[in-house]
Amino acid sequence: MRILIAEDDEVLADGLCQAMTHSGYAVDCVKDGHAAKVILSGEQPFDLVILDVGLPKVDGFSVLRSLRESNRQVPVIILTARDAEGDRVKGLDLGADDYMIKPFSLPELEARVRALIRRGQCGVNPVYSCGMLTFDSVGRRAAINGTTLELTTREMSVLEALMLRTGWVVSKEQLLERLYSYAEEASSNAIEVYIHRLRKKIEPAGVTIRTIRGLGYVIDNMPAQSS
Numbered sequence: 001m002r003i004l005i006a007e008d009d010e011v012l013a014d015g016l017c018q019a020m021t022h023s024g025y026a027v028d029c030v031k032d033g034h035a036a037k038v039i040l041s042g043e044q045p046f047d048l049v050i051l052d053v054g055l056p057k058v059d060g061f062s063v064l065r066s067l068r069e070s071n072r073q074v075p076v077i078i079l080t081a082r083d084a085e086g087d088r089v090k091g092l093d094l095g096a097d098d099y100m101i102k103p104f105s106l107p108e109l110e111a112r113v114r115a116l117i118r119r120g121q122c123g124v125n126p127v128y129s130c131g132m133l134t135f136d137s138v139g140r141r142a143a144i145n146g147t148t149l150e151l152t153t154r155e156m157s158v159l160e161a162l163m164l165r166t167g168w169v170v171s172k173e174q175l176l177e178r179l180y181s182y183a184e185e186a187s188s189n190a191i192e193v194y195i196h197r198l199r200k201k202i203e204p205a206g207v208t209i210r211t212i213r214g215l216g217y218v219i220d221n222m223p224a225q226s227s
């Protein structure tokens, strides 16, 4: 699950970014409306956008308008000031799915994020699979033949990153970005530890995580045993 946060208040943006990363989402953060438009018109699809209305360069309404005009249905939560009822009405009219009034509580925002992502998944299969291993990205549950795997939050994030790109290489840097906020000390040794633990846990599914030297990791079915 990828989330874009467009917010120019650095303290708020950092807090949001850390909270969402901690919840296991892959988070991109931009600080002005122009950057938001550029990243939203790129190839990387987002599952949700948290959009401040008062952004520099291009305001949040213009970002939202061009997003909807290009027929992108990604759920959007706008962030507005307390005394700006007109902004909320305008935002909803332009196609926002929900709004939060600043200052807001993080747990409430996170609950709304989960609700919108669930709604966005209606009719779409949010479960990724590789061999007998399945990963439910909304319920945040990995299972082998229906039996839930016991995973830590970080093991879950690593597995999700790999499962979203089954058969494709995910670099160590991508895994590090996903696992650690800027404030934390990122250790690439830690990634190796998570990969090692995951390999053992998913082995019964006939699935393995291969190391592609110099590039990263790829999750794939184990090659058939030659007899």
Ligand code: CA
Binding pocket: 007, 008, 009, 052, 053, 054, 055
């Ligand atoms: Ca602002």
